[in-house]
Amino acid sequence: xxxxxxxxxxxxxxxxxxxxxxxxxxxxxxxxxxxxxxxxxxxxxxxxxxxxxxxxxxxxxxxxxxxxxxxxxxxxxxxxxxxxxxxxxxxxxxxxxxxxxxxxxxxxxxxxxxxxxxxxxxxxxxxxxxxxxxxxxxxxxxxxxxxxxxxxxxxxxxxxxxxxxxxxxxxxxxxx
Amino acid sequence: xxxxxxxxxxxxxxxxxxxxxxxxxxxxxxxxxxxxxxxxxxxxxxxxxxxxxxxxxxxxxxxxxxxxxxxxxxxxxxxxxxxxxxxxxxxxxxxxxxxxxxxxxxxxxxxxxxxxxxxxxxxxxxxxxxxxxxxxxxxxxxxxxxxxxxxxxxxxxxxxxxxxxxxxxxxxxxxxxxxxxxxxxxxxxxxxxxxxxxxxxxxxxxxxxxxxxxxxxxxxxxxxxxxxxxxxxxxxxxxxxxxxxxxxxxxxxxxxxxxxxxxxxxxxxxxxxxxxxxxxxxxxxxxxxxxxxxxxxxxxxxxxxxxxxxxxxxxxxxxxxxxxxxxxxxxxxxxxxxxxxxxxxxxxxxxxxxxxxxxxxxxxxxxxxxxxxxxxxxxxxxxxxxxxxxxxxxxxxxxxxxxxxxxxxxxxxxxxxxxxxxxxxxxxxxxxxxxxxxxxxxxxxxxxxxxxxxxxxxxxxxxxxxxxxxxxxxxxxxxxxxxxxxxxxxxxxxxxxxxxxxxxxxxxxxxxxxxxxxxxxxxxxxxxxxxxxxxxxxxxxxxxxxxxxxxxxxxxxxxxxxxxxxxxxxxxxxxxxxxxxxxxxxxxxxxxxxxxxxxxxxxxxxxxxxx
Numbered sequence: 140x141x142x143x144x145x146x147x148x149x150x151x152x153x154x155x156x157x158x159x160x161x162x163x164x165x166x167x168x169x170x171x172x173x174x175x176x177x178x179x180x181x182x183x184x185x186x187x188x189x190x191x192x193x194x195x196x197x198x199x200x201x202x203x204x205x206x207x208x209x210x211x212x213x214x215x216x217x218x219x220x221x222x223x224x225x226x227x228x229x230x231x232x233x234x235x236x237x238x239x240x241x242x243x244x245x246x247x248x249x250x251x252x253x254x255x256x257x258x259x260x261x262x263x264x265x266x267x268x269x270x271x272x273x274x275x276x277x278x279x280x281x282x283x284x285x286x287x288x289x290x291x292x293x294x295x296x297x298x299x300x301x302x303x304x305x306x307x308x309x310x311x312x313x314x315x
Numbered sequence: 316x317x318x319x320x321x322x323x324x325x326x327x328x329x330x331x332x333x334x335x336x337x338x339x340x341x342x343x344x345x346x347x348x349x350x351x352x353x354x355x356x357x358x359x360x361x362x363x364x365x366x367x368x369x370x371x372x373x374x375x376x377x378x379x380x381x382x383x384x385x386x387x388x389x390x391x392x393x394x395x396x397x398x399x400x401x402x403x404x405x406x407x408x409x410x411x412x413x414x415x416x417x418x419x420x421x422x423x424x425x426x427x428x429x430x431x432x433x434x435x436x437x438x439x440x441x442x443x444x445x446x447x448x449x450x451x452x453x454x455x456x457x458x459x460x461x462x463x464x465x466x467x468x469x470x471x472x473x474x475x476x477x478x479x480x481x482x483x484x485x486x487x488x489x490x491x492x493x494x495x496x497x498x499x500x501x502x503x504x505x506x507x508x509x510x511x512x513x514x515x516x517x518x519x520x521x522x523x524x525x526x527x528x529x530x531x532x533x534x535x536x537x538x539x540x541x542x543x544x545x546x547x548x549x550x551x552x553x554x555x556x557x558x559x560x561x562x563x564x565x566x567x568x569x570x571x572x573x574x575x576x577x578x579x580x581x582x583x584x585x586x587x588x589x590x591x592x593x594x595x596x597x598x599x600x601x602x603x604x605x606x607x608x609x610x611x612x613x614x615x616x617x618x619x620x621x622x623x624x625x626x627x628x629x630x631x632x633x634x635x636x637x638x639x640x641x642x643x644x645x646x647x648x649x650x651x652x653x654x655x656x657x658x659x660x661x662x663x664x665x666x667x668x669x670x671x672x673x674x675x676x677x678x679x680x681x682x683x684x685x686x687x688x689x690x691x692x693x694x695x696x697x698x699x700x701x702x703x704x705x706x707x708x709x710x711x712x713x714x715x716x717x718x719x720x721x722x723x724x725x726x727x728x729x730x731x732x733x734x735x736x737x738x739x740x741x742x743x744x745x746x747x748x749x750x751x752x753x754x755x756x757x758x759x760x761x762x763x764x765x766x767x768x769x770x771x772x773x774x775x776x777x778x779x780x781x782x783x784x785x786x787x788x789x790x791x792x793x794x795x796x797x798x799x800x801x802x803x804x805x806x807x808x809x810x811x812x813x814x815x816x817x818x819x820x821x822x823x824x825x826x827x828x829x830x831x832x833x834x835x836x837x838x839x840x841x842x843x844x845x846x847x848x849x850x851x852x853x854x855x856x857x858x859x860x861x862x863x864x865x866x867x868x869x870x871x872x873x874x875x876x877x878x879x880x881x882x883x884x885x886x887x888x889x890x891x892x893x894x895x896x897x898x899x900x901x902x903x904x905x906x907x908x909x910x911x912x913x914x915x916x917x918x919x920x921x922x923x924x925x926x
Contacts, residue, residue: 150452168538172700175792176729180497181334181468191789200703202727225921310630 146200156277158204167201173175173179207269208299211276211292218280220289228286229293238297241265243303252312258305265302269295336468336691337458338505338683341447341485343402343554344527344650346370347677348454349684350462351693356509356585356684358677359461367540368457368678369409370451373397374436382453391578394420395435400556401450403528404432404443406480411739412880415552418577431484439556447488455494468497470687472679474529475501476549476706478752479764479874486791497690501703502526503533504544505682506648508701509673518643521631523669524679525624526649528554532628534635534642544704546634546725548627555651557620560585562608570604587612593652599815614656621657625664635726638707643921652678689895709786710762711792712749714739716758723788724754733785737800741899746782750796757909769798776895779848800883842891849882849898856905859912878904 143149150166152158153193172178178189212222224245244261248254272295281289337350337359345367346632349358358366365384369630373386374396382390389397398421409423409432424433424440433442449473459466471494473485482499489496495623503522512519524531531549535542562584563577583601587608590597596609632639647669651657661669673681686701704727710720711734721732738746746769753761771778781801788794856879867875878901885893 164538168543171702175700175702177498177690177700181692191729191787192731194789194790195729198730199732259601268812278574306633310633313629 146204151198163204170197208295215289215292218285220285225293230289234294241301244266254312255309262305265298269298334467334691334693335462335464336687338470338680338687339454340680340683342370342526343400343529344370346450346454347680348458349680350458351688356681358680359458361457370450371399372446376437380449395422398434400445400448400528401443403482409865435858440850443588444484447680448491451492451494456596463544468495468691470498470500470683472500472502472683473494473501473503474549475531475533475547476551478707478762482792497687500683502679503531504701506646506678507535508682508685509678510646519637519641521642521645522648523645524648525651526554527655528556530554530624532631534631534637537836543702546631547704547706547748548647550632553620553623558588558617562618566601569606570601573736573829592655601735621660629666639666647671647675661854705788707752710751712758717756718751718761728788731787733783736782736784737778738780741776744772744774745770772800773802774892776899845891845894849886851878851892852901860887863912871908874904
């Protein structure tokens with residue numbers, strides 16, 4: 140396994156947001172098949188250590204590209220954008236209002252399992268908002284408008300976080 | 316643990332063509348060993364033809380150690396020296412063990428209460444690792460007799476939900492028995508391996524494993540010989556024993572006999588449970604009481620553990636982001652899945668009949684045997700690979716006794732993740748790190764794996780030092796943590812050792828930074844860093860004084876100017892510590908002025924003026 144230029148080239152993919160998920164999975168499995176520590180389970184410690192490192196890199200790369208949010212962040216990082224730091228410029232007042240509205244809706248769901256019926260359409264709504272934002276992200280990135288792309292990325296972070304919180308909320312209602 | 320390699324006189328024996336490797340299912344109730352015999356991987360019987368070895372060890376007063384059926388006979392007559400379900404004790408402290416409320420008729424070794432719980436027996440103090448090792452030794456001997464050769468390695472299965480300490484101790488027990496561990500394999504994964512290869516299945520598989528003492532559910536996807544574990548869930552304290560216990564309690568309450576010995580009620584419960592797998596209703600006699608038990612009644616008695624298991628299934632589906640309609644197969648593992656009420660509940664939940672063509676008691680050992688054969692190199696051309704995940708999140712304690720997750724659960728392993736931390740006090744030269752495992756946010760709710768201290772951090776202002784903490788989980792699911800101070804480049808590493816519940820606090824490994832050779836380099840680098848900070852501050856203060864002179868209080872400008880002059884002098888020929896100290900001093904002197912400027916600018920901004 141060669142040291143790759145980036146995670147996309149590692150899996151023989153074009154460096155872009157829209158990827159062929161099946162090709163990603165197939166190439167990941169093929170590379171893991173060659174490099175996994177299990178392939179050298181009966182060999183010496185040095186070989187095992189090297190295999191652990193290669194295999195870890197593959198797992199990390201795969202996890203990054205598999206998740207649309209992590210993939211978007213990674214594309215920005217490759218362009219030299221620092222996605223860790225969030226400044227005032229990165230957040231629109233309208234986005235904060237959107238978050239507040241969605242969170243209010245979640246809070247209004249009745250207690251217990253009865254609330255699940257209310258949460259489901261909110262989740263669908265968030266999913267469609269995520270899809271729309273992803274399209275804008277791609278347009279911004281292709282148009283080389285990195286600051287807009289970064290803004291959309293942070294909006295996506297908010298939406299994904301809220302989505303996860305709703306799932307935890309659902310779990311609690313189901314009793315675990 | 317490194318074992319002595321004893322070489323026979325007369326040089327190395329010729330290596331056999333087929334290298335001998337076995338799969339071992341070290342179970343709570345029963346253990347098995349499996350190996351390739353010709354074309355098929357099968358479990359190996361003992362001399363009397365029995366495949367299942369009860370995981371029971373008896374230490375006799377005559378010095379005799381018996382394992383399995385022979386030991387089981389002593390469970391009622393000599394319970395203090397008969398260790399059962401020892402797997403449940405692995406990786407746990409005594410306090411934790413007692414809280415779990417299991418039947419523990421043992422006398423524990425008071426001198427070892429702080430570490431692993433050890434039982435005082437005729438053969439001395441025996442901890443769970445030693446007892447497990449005695450079971451493994453018997454299986455090893457059985458395999459070597461059946462295969463007529465020396466074992467080169469073994470794959471040992473563990474519940475997917477086992478934490479780091481439990482995995483470590485399983486490995487230790489195997490090594491103590493002289494077994495070379497090729498891999499610790501999650502039990503449900505092993506079961507899917509057994510089915511996957513035998514039936515050449517493709518798609519998403521649920522493995523529902525209800526054993527004597529533990530419950531696991533795993534979701535796997537199988538594509539062209541590669542198994543990917545999508546999620547795992549489970550409970551290390553949920554199993555067939557719980558059904559026995561509930562049924563025993565019911566029997567006692569029905570008969571109203573206070574004289575009934577708990578052990579006897581348990582035995583009767585266990586018998587009735589087995590009988591109900593074949594018939595709809597059973598009659599029983601307990602002391603003078605005669606009664607009957609139907610499947611329906613039993614289902615009602617066993618409602619709680621069963622619904623707990625189904626809840627865990629639901630969660631695993633969610634973790635894997637799979638819907639019920641995306642499940643292609645459900646595999647049943649563990650003797651407890653023979654219960655018709657369990658099969659019915661599984662079929663109802665997943666909306667399909669589960670696979671049962673392989674004996675649920677043997678399927679894990681068979682899968683481990685297949686994997687052992689691949690790992691030892693007998694099938695080097697195989698394109699078959701297992702990708703496992705971490706069962707529990709791993710993290711580190713941060714401010715406010717909260718846990719910051721570094722590796723979330725269900726991350727594919729091996730994995731390496733790093734996080735940067737910094738000092739919070741000026742001149743801080745050591746940092747305590749607390750490694751935890753679990754899903755909850757509060758430290759108190761997670762399991763403490765290790766504490767260690769990184770020493771030798773260069774003295775800097777708060778927040779300037781950069782400590783990179785790296786978590787590495789290997790293919791066995793075992794964790795090692797390393798910490799590196801970035802300025803000095805010094806790196807130290809520890810393998811996280813098993814800890815025992817509440818006593819984990821006492822485990823402390825010290826990372827002594829051996830930084831001698833890096834010291835000169837470090838001083839130079841930290842001086843440069845300090846100078847950059849100092850110059851930035853001088854520029855900022857000067858600009859502020861010019862911009863907002865009206866905000867300065869009486870005498871304040873003079874104090875600020877003095878601070879700037881002192882710092883500027885230190886920039887010429889001071890050490891990094893002097894530059895840092897004076898930078899901090901100037902920050903303090905100009906702090907109030909900066910705060911006033913901030914207030915004014917914010918209020919202007921709120922009124923719509925541009926800054």
